[in-house]
Structures are given as C-alpha cells and as structure tokens.
Amino acid sequence: MLERFGHGGDLLTAQELFGHGADHFIDFSANMNPFGPPTCVADLLGRYMDVIRHYPDPAVRALRSKLALHHGVSDSSILVGNGAAELIDLVFRLLHPTHTVLAQPCFVEYGDAAVKSGSSIRAIELQAEQEFRLTKQLVRDKLALLREEGVESGEAIWFFGSPNNPTGKLIDPSLVHDLLLEGERVVVDEAFMDFVPEEHTYSLAKAAADHERLLVIRSMTKFYAIPGIRLGYVIGSPEMIARLQYFQIPWSVNSLAQGIGEAVLEDQEYAASTLRFVAEERCWLSGQLLAIGLTVHESAANYLLVSIPPGRGWTAGLLQRALGSRGILIRDASRFEGLDNCYCRIAVRLREDNAALLQALTSLLGSDCAAEGKA
CATH class of the missing domain: 3.40.640.10 (Type I PLP-dependent aspartate aminotransferase-like (Major domain))
Known part of the structure; x- marks a missing residue:
C-alpha cells in the first residue's frame, strides 16, 4: 500500500514497494505545482x-x-x-x-x-x-x-x-x-x-x-x-x-x-503562469482520461478524481501497483471515507508526464483482465 502513512508523495515507500530509485518515478500521487519551486x-x-x-x-x-x-x-x-x-x-x-x-x-x-x-x-x-x-x-x-x-x-x-x-x-x-x-x-x-x-x-x-x-x-x-x-x-x-x-x-x-x-510571494509571473497552465492542462488531461474510458469528476484544483467503470477488472489498488511497477505513482482514493475501490486521484503534471501516464493507462486498461496488477 503506497499510502502507508495516509498520504501520497511517499517516495521511500514507493521505492520499497516497486524497487525503483526515487528519481525513476513520475509522481501523480502528490498534488504539487508541476513547474516545481520558483x-x-x-x-x-x-x-x-x-x-x-x-x-x-x-x-x-x-x-x-x-x-x-x-x-x-x-x-x-x-x-x-x-x-x-x-x-x-x-x-x-x-x-x-x-x-x-x-x-x-x-x-x-x-x-x-x-x-x-x-x-x-x-x-x-x-x-x-x-x-x-x-x-x-x-x-x-x-x-x-x-x-x-x-x-x-x-x-x-x-x-x-x-x-x-x-x-x-x-x-x-x-x-x-x-x-x-x-x-x-x-x-x-x-x-x-x-x-x-x-x-x-x-x-x-x-x-x-x-x-x-x-x-x-x-x-x-x-x-x-x-x-x-x-x-x-x-x-x-x-x-x-x-x-x-x-x-x-x-x-x-x-x-x-x-x-x-x-x-x-514576490514571483507574480510564476503565479500567473501556473494558473494558466493548470487550467488548460487539467482540461486536456480530463478529456484524454475520458477518451480511454475512465470516469472523471470536474475539478477546480490541480488534481482529478477518477473512477474505473465496473466490469474492467481493475481496482484502484491494482492499478496503482501496475503503474507503480512502471515508475508511475497515483493515489488510491479508496482510502478516503465515502469512496469505494474504483476511485483514484491523479495530479495534473507537465504534458510529457501526463502523456506517459495516458500511454501506460491505455496499455493496462486495454487488457482483458487485471492480471498485471495482481502480480
């Protein structure tokens, strides 16, 4: 379980679970500004x-x-x-x-x-x-x-x-x-x-x-x-x-x-660029996730709550493990009270990272079963 301590962004636990170095992961489990610090x-x-x-x-x-x-x-x-x-x-x-x-x-x-x-x-x-x-x-x-x-x-x-x-x-x-x-x-x-x-x-x-x-x-x-x-x-x-x-x-x-x-607080250009980018990229990412068959809930923040439709053979936990083995981290949102095991949370990152996530999701969800996630 990546959320061993109740939060996303735990790279040490990710290394222990998936065997990759911290620099190997693309982290969608923590909701940070994709530009990195000013x-x-x-x-x-x-x-x-x-x-x-x-x-x-x-x-x-x-x-x-x-x-x-x-x-x-x-x-x-x-x-x-x-x-x-x-x-x-x-x-x-x-x-x-x-x-x-x-x-x-x-x-x-x-x-x-x-x-x-x-x-x-x-x-x-x-x-x-x-x-x-x-x-x-x-x-x-x-x-x-x-x-x-x-x-x-x-x-x-x-x-x-x-x-x-x-x-x-x-x-x-x-x-x-x-x-x-x-x-x-x-x-x-x-x-x-x-x-x-x-x-x-x-x-x-x-x-x-x-x-x-x-x-x-x-x-x-x-x-x-x-x-x-x-x-x-x-x-x-x-x-x-x-x-x-x-x-x-x-x-x-x-x-x-x-x-x-x-x-x-002095870097107004950084703030303005962030607002523009996140709004546009969130819209693009949402559309792409919908196109591969996921249910995406509208968000005003820098992350998306996504659910896997029934009958796909996947839970959020299985999907998290399958993606983690490929160096991509997502949040298993079933840990939140009121959500079942089909929900995950995905941060909005830079286009290159988002494209890598979409490619991995397309490959995994296109399979007939979730065998890879159970391995």
Missing part, C-alpha cells in the same frame, strides 16, 4: 548559510506582513505555522468541539484531528451522482438533524475543504455565511485555493479576518511546490489568532521556511 528558492538556499546560525523570528513578522498585504487583512489576523497539518491540530486544540461535521470524502487529517481531540464525527455524505457537491440542502438537513438531537449552535465545528480534497470541488461562500448566521463555527481549508483563477470569488480569507467564528487555513507548499518546507497559515479575527498562537510551540516556523515564503 527559481528564487534555489537562490535563497545558496545564501542560507549566512542565516542558519541565527534563531528564526518567533513572530514570523516579515512573512505575516507580506501575507496580510496579499490578502488585504491586518497582520494580527494571520498565524503562520509548520504546514497546514500543524494548524489543523491547533484549531482542534483550541476549539475542542463536541462534534465535527465533515463533508465526506475529504482530507483524512480533518477526521484524525477531530478524533484525537475527543470530537465525534458527523458526516455529510457527498454523492457521486451529484458530482460530490456540497449543497445548501445537504447542510440544512444536517443542521436540522443536529438540532433534533439536541446539539446547540456553537457545540460543533463544520470543517470543509475548498477546493475539497480529493474531489476538487469549491464551496459556495454563501453556504458558509448561512452557517455563521445560525451561530455555527466554521473552518475552511483553502490549501488549493491558489490554483483557482476565480479565487477572489470563492475565498473566505478576508471574511475570516472579520468574524470570530470563521477560520481559513491556507498552504504554501502545494502552489509553490515546496512540500519539504512545511509552511502554511491561518486567517481569523485578531482575537482568535491570539488564542491559537497561545497553543503553538515556540519557533514552529524555521528561518528557511520564513525566507522562502517571503521570496515566493
């Missing part, structure tokens, strides 16, 4: 020896200032963390909800963090027939059910991804505002929002800075292809940010991460 990252690494001997800024002031300017909020509305994973954990430690409402399938760490905090999971089950969209009716039904069971406003938190992982679906911001009007607490993970050209329409970052019951989590590792540097931030009211900061360990964000975060 050139400014390499430049900064060359100068880092002059910085490493000093402690990092414990308040991350320079990066917070740039992020505040980027989003049009105050510095006091931002807390930078050691990746979105740390921030998810901090949110649960602070809010300590009795119940957590999740729209499933969703990122596994929401549920993991909820359970660790002693919170019960109350799932909204998204349906393939509705393209896994979170609708206002689904939210109203869940809210009514909670009220019937005696769960009062503020006892639960509603934790959503927008775009959602693994479905790639955006959430209607008015849906979140409706929940806030009902007195609910809402957390929105916008880790992949940077890939959305209509970000200003869908992002709730500015709204979070002005509301005491809304938090927005962002990641810098996906869009800037720097997952080895854990870097993310949360936006909320100054009061909520101060309370979150109380639970954060000192020097959570090292100086290299801070410096890289400051540098990449």
